[in-house]
Amino acid sequence: MNAPTPSRAEREAALKGMGFARRRTEDARFIQGKGNYVDDLKLPGMLFGDFVRSPYGHARIKKIDISKAAALPGVKAILTANDLKPLKLHWMPTLAGDVQAVLADEKVLFANQEVAFVIAEDRYIAADAVELVEVEYEPLPPLVDPFKSMAPDAPILREDIKDKLDGAHGKRRHPNHIFEWTVGDKAATDKVFADAPVKVKELISYQRVHPAPLETCASVASMDKIRGELTVWGTFQAPHVVRTVASILSGIPEHKIRIISPDIGGGFGNKVGVYPGYVCSIVASIVLGVPVKWVEDRIENLSATAFARDYHMTAELAATADGKILGLRCHVLADHGAFDACADPSKYPAGFFNIVTGSYDIPVAHLAVDGVYTNKAPGGVAYRCSFRVTEAAYCIERIVDVLALKLNMDPAELRLKNLIQPQQFPYKSALGWEYDSGEYPTALKKAMQTVGYPALRAEQKQKREAFKRGETRELMGIGIAFFTEIVGAGPSRNCDILGIAMFDSAEIRVHPTGAAIARFGTKSQGQAHETTYAQIIATETGIPADMIAVEEGDTSTAPYGLGTYGSRSTPVAGAACARAARKIQAKAKKIAAHLLEVSENDIEFDVDRFQVKGLPEKVKTMKEICWAAYNNVPPGMEPGLEAVDYYDPPNMTYPFGAYICVLDIDVDTGAVKVRRFYALDDCGTRINPMVIEGQVHGGLTEAFGIAMGQEITYDATGNVQGVTLMDYFLPTAVETPVWETDHTVTPSPHHPIGAKGVGESPNVGGVPAFSNAVIDAFAHLGVTHLQMPHDQWRVWKAAEKAGLVS
């Protein structure tokens, strides 16, 4: 006799589907040292490449002498721009419609730019040879300050395009100008500002930072000349796009190229772009016919691949005297460095910065963004955020606080007064987005209630009075951020990368024994896709998550997809996953009806089985159906149980959240102590609460690093500074605050399972919450804004400027 049927709850627990805090399947290899990262790869005959880099920010290359280096035993080849020219690979297209030098062509444009690529038997010999390459430079005047880039007498940086004033995004006004991008109704906005009773304006700069994943960028290229096949293992967040670009660049047909992203040690946007190191390892392997590995060191990582932010935002709000926001006007000066290598959807030169109206019902707005060249590293990636959304959230959340101060109104009260109301969704913003869903006031009120907001404000007031009386040397700051993200790029009508629509894909193959394999066009860098995609499939098909293998990152096996960044995996590939699983379920239902000899209409799905309606004893489990799919399908049906889905999302998703930070500042030392940080996130349907919480912890820690210490600076001569981990602030466990997480659930109405994506929200909301808290500590002294990062020195200087220390 069969064992008694397990209860529904028991079957759900065994399934480990959506909503279950399933422990991660990927952990087993990582906790035992058996991860497989790019630098772990070792191939027979493999050589090692290393770069000769520019010591100047701007200089003409007079001569490159490789003779001493080439004579060093163990050195196999040295590539310069002249060697790449015949192959037309000395320049490469960027994702933003510009070109970037693979190896410096006649001049260098930023400190640590790639000048020559040395290939040797091992990394020690390669490093020795790099020292022996002699390059003669003629220094040129550096351009470091973006505000001076379009001056009439500014040095022209990009001689290659100086006469080409028709850029990828329209007219360029100056040889150092890249684009101007405008959105919104200028006339209507200007009119509102002309008539408004209250106006505020602030220059809000978001400093240049770097995502700095713990694993740096790396690649191993292996050209098989006999088969004409190129295989590249690399730190690629978007392997299929890399394959397409590699094919276009090299002329090797796309089916002869295999791109593999093995385990990736964090990405955070750093691993979206295509870098000279990848190209050089590929070229070297093609030239030498053996595998060539390239791994950047940390200094190279921080100084040459993929900076983020560097936005100088002049924001203005117009409002009524009682705090109703009437309009927003914003200009951004975007410092792109030497090449426009932003990783944005092609039609959006400033990403989705036009989400800058934030979570507020702002009737009119106008935005203009000017991108400019400087002698700095190229990049402009989305460091754990959707494209330029972090900058936008910082801008609006800062300027709302500035307005609150001007109105002498509580910043929470001002936000509550202007939040988009639930009945306004779908909400069309003044700058063109259609927000899908939100319960904003509920979220903010819950956050305020949980932290005891009025009591905190009362305490702050008392503490300020105690400070005046000389009883304490601490200032207390309370920072609020209410953010709305725009993620899940995206709909093909407006989102593409080099012409490829930003859909994503899932393929599920169910095996006869009731196990399955699923493959995706995305690529986890730590986000637990192997765990969470399986949970979606489990809920939708009734196959236990533990019986589902998830694979990503190999272009020879995975369906084409646009990769993982901009919180797009759950909104796009997660949707494809659910839809593919539903196709499996639909076919399984027909098989069940056939096996149970009833009409399909008389069958219903129940967790892990199909049963005849009203006859719960007449069932076929999914496991039985999987077997039958291979030997007993209804007449006329194809055998097998597989599905593929390519999902073109109808809209973006709009996760949101309310964050509150409470901190204390010792004015005599500038030390900031975060007392409490509460983060409420609404990412719609929650697939795995444990993974979500982990994502929020990590994103908040990155936000803490950015707000309180991260900055990559250049001195007046174009030297890059602070690009080791000695100087660049990556928080340790000691500085990192303890995080309190919470949530509300407002599903996305257009997503198959209602999920919105969460990985980047904490970075987007965290930075303004920290920054607002630090500035709030000084607000009673008339301080409206302080430049990030709020490191100890800057905070102390703020206290000094406010006359608190002498």
Next chain:
Amino acid sequence: MSTQAKTRVTVNVNGRDMSAEVEPRTLLIHFLRENLNLTGPHIGCDTSHCGACTVDLDGKSVKSCTVFAVQAEGSKVLTIEGMAAADGSLHPLQAAFHEHHGLQCGFCTPGMITRAYRLLQENPKPSDAEIRMGISGNLCRCTGYQNIVKAISAAADVMASQPRKEAAE
């Protein structure tokens, strides 16, 4: 500079004597990864800050990017590959990192667990603050440390209540 004469180095790694010919300048991390194919410990920086390369050398945590292989001659080294018991069962720290979601991308994990192992030898019942200080030489970019602290604390409890199962050293 040029290639230097090689020296034979023998190190007891995870309970077994292992040797290779290396240059005097070869770093211990490269000896482990390149010569011995132990790719658990990773390289995340150039300045001994990240701790991804942390291994246990003669009963002390070291950053193996800051030790020459020749300095480890005759020493005992424990890496993440030697953490599980001889029968293959996970060390309580490994199990706790899994149970408490103490890892995401996994790149810092080998160094983090190896460091936590030594921390718990030195201080079997650490407070959260002591754990945070104890792992401050190991950077994690994904987890925000909160679940790592939880995992180490939980492992300490398990280790206190169970007969000690030696790592394979």
